[in-house]
Amino acid sequence: MTKIDFDNTQLPSPSYIVDERLLKRNLEVLDSVQQRTGASILLTLKGFSMWSTFPLVREYLKGVTSSSLFEARLGFEKMGKEVHAYQPAYSDHEIDEMLSYVDHIVFNSFNQLKKFKDKVKNVKGKNIEIGLLVNPQYSETETALYDPCYAHSRLGITLANFKPEELDGVDGIHFHSLFEQNSDILEHTIKVVEDKFGEYIHKMKWLNLGGGHHITRPDYDIEKLIRIINQLKETYNVEVYLEPGEAIALNTGYLTATVLDIVTNGIEIAILDTSAECHMPDVLAMPYRPQIIGAGLPGENAYTYRLGGITCLADDIIGDYSFEKPLQAGDKLVFLDMPHYTMIKNQMFNGLNLPSIVTFNKEDGFKVVSQFKYEDYTNRLF
Numbered sequence: 137m138t139k140i141d142f143d144n145t146q147l148p149s150p151s152y153i154v155d156e157r158l159l160k161r162n163l164e165v166l167d168s169v170q171q172r173t174g175a176s177i178l179l180t181l182k183g184f185s186m187w188s189t190f191p192l193v194r195e196y197l198k199g200v201t202s203s204s205l206f207e208a209r210l211g212f213e214k215m216g217k218e219v220h221a222y223q224p225a226y227s228d229h230e231i232d233e234m235l236s237y238v239d240h241i242v243f244n245s246f247n248q249l250k251k252f253k254d255k256v257k258n259v260k261g262k263n264i265e266i267g268l269l270v271n272p273q274y275s276e277t278e279t280a281l282y283d284p285c286y287a288h289s290r291l292g293i294t295l296a297n298f299k300p301e302e303l304d305g306v307d308g309i310h311f312h313s314l315f316e317q318n319s320d321i322l323e324h325t326i327k328v329v330e331d332k333f334g335e336y337i338h339k340m341k342w343l344n345l346g347g348g349h350h351i352t353r354p355d356y357d358i359e360k361l362i363r364i365i366n367q368l369k370e371t372y373n374v375e376v377y378l379e380p381g382e383a384i385a386l387n388t389g390y391l392t393a394t395v396l397d398i399v400t401n402g403i404e405i406a407i408l409d410t411s412a413e414c415h416m417p418d419v420l421a422m423p424y425r426p427q428i429i430g431a432g433l434p435g436e437n438a439y440t441y442r443l444g445g446i447t448c449l450a451d452d453i454i455g456d457y458s459f460e461k462p463l464q465a466g467d468k469l470v471f472l473d474m475p476h477y478t479m480i481k482n483q484m485f486n487g488l489n490l491p492s493i494v495t496f497n498k499e500d501g502f503k504v505v506s507q508f509k510y511e512d513y514t515n516r517l518f
């Protein structure tokens with residue numbers, strides 16, 4: 137069973153906690169891939185944008201990937217290294233500001249490339265590199281919500297729509313079709329990418345392997361990843377980029393919450409001061425079952441509860457868990473692996489406040505880096 141080696145009882149509840157020791161461990165793993173391959177690893181901001189940790193992230197990674205104007209600006213201002221952008225389409229009223237932040241921009245169609253190419257190449261003072269996102273139409277992801285290659289996906293250019301005669305000015309090829317996967321799936325995917333687009337990759341400066349690489353998971357086959365990257369570099373003489381989001385923050389922290397009440401309706405139900413809908417939306421979207429320290433599957437321990445959120449949404453349910461002792465109002469629960477795709481995706485439905493954001497490291501102990509208030513709610517509405 138996972139244990140935390142610090143006392144979280146005095147923290148605001150609920151709170152997301154990021155343990156910087158664990159983040160550093162992930163960054164070291166990612167950096168070892170960079171060291172052994174010469175590839176560049178970027179943080180995909182969509183998965184983890186907690187910029188108070190960027191001074192640490194910056195020591196290891198080469199920059200960020202953004203997929204909106206705000207992300208590009210955040211990466212430019214707070215990370216200050218390479219800023220890549222990919223968006224399914226860029227807006228006319230945002231593109232100029234976007235170009236002021238980025239050094240690499242990836243287009244999702246030849247239309248968009250044609251429309252913006254001259255603008256990109258005419259930006260003064262820097263040479264922005266252009267890439268195209270291709271869709272290999274191959275993936276082994278079962279959840280359509282997270283599969284960029286499902287039938288009729290809008291993400292990426294398929295081979296049938298690829299226009300080799302329009303590659304002038306294009307520096308890189310990009311694909312993104314993995315999701316929480318190991319390097320064996322990358323190997324299968326690369327085969328398809330090479331079959332379909334290999335002749336064009338030979339003409340490129342770089343190849344971006346996208347995200348979804350679960351590199352920091354204990355069973356990830358890093359040696360295979362390193363072989364794949366080194367082989368690609370040798371075959372095509374390209375720079376290689378990877379842009380994981382989840383892998384950077386995987387297993388680096390928690391969401392702590394408090395039991396507010398216990399009710400019964402055929403089963404015992406604990407109502408928490410957090411919410412699946414608002415604070416851990418992927419629990420409902422994926423769906424998945426987060427782990428809780430000290431809790432097991434229903435029936436595994438003596439006392440089983442359904443854990444419900446504090447909103448009025450009927451389906452705001454985290455899941456059924458069992459505990460060794462009966463739960464009581466005031467008990468603290470610690471959900472594992474909560475930093476990625478949570479604080480960036482959470483929302484204030486039902487007027488529910490957001491969890492505080494807390495960091496932990498050996499030197500400073502806990503630091504509450506952000507707490508939210510009424511105006512964070514009202515400012516988005518008017």
Ligand SMILES: *Cc1c(COP(=O)(O)O)cnc(C)c1O
Pocket residue numbers: 180182183201203222312314315316346347348349379380381382383
């Ligand atoms: C979401 C996304 C990523 C990061 O994916 P993870 O699953 O968090 O590693 C990388 N690149 C693109 C284009 C994405 O859309």
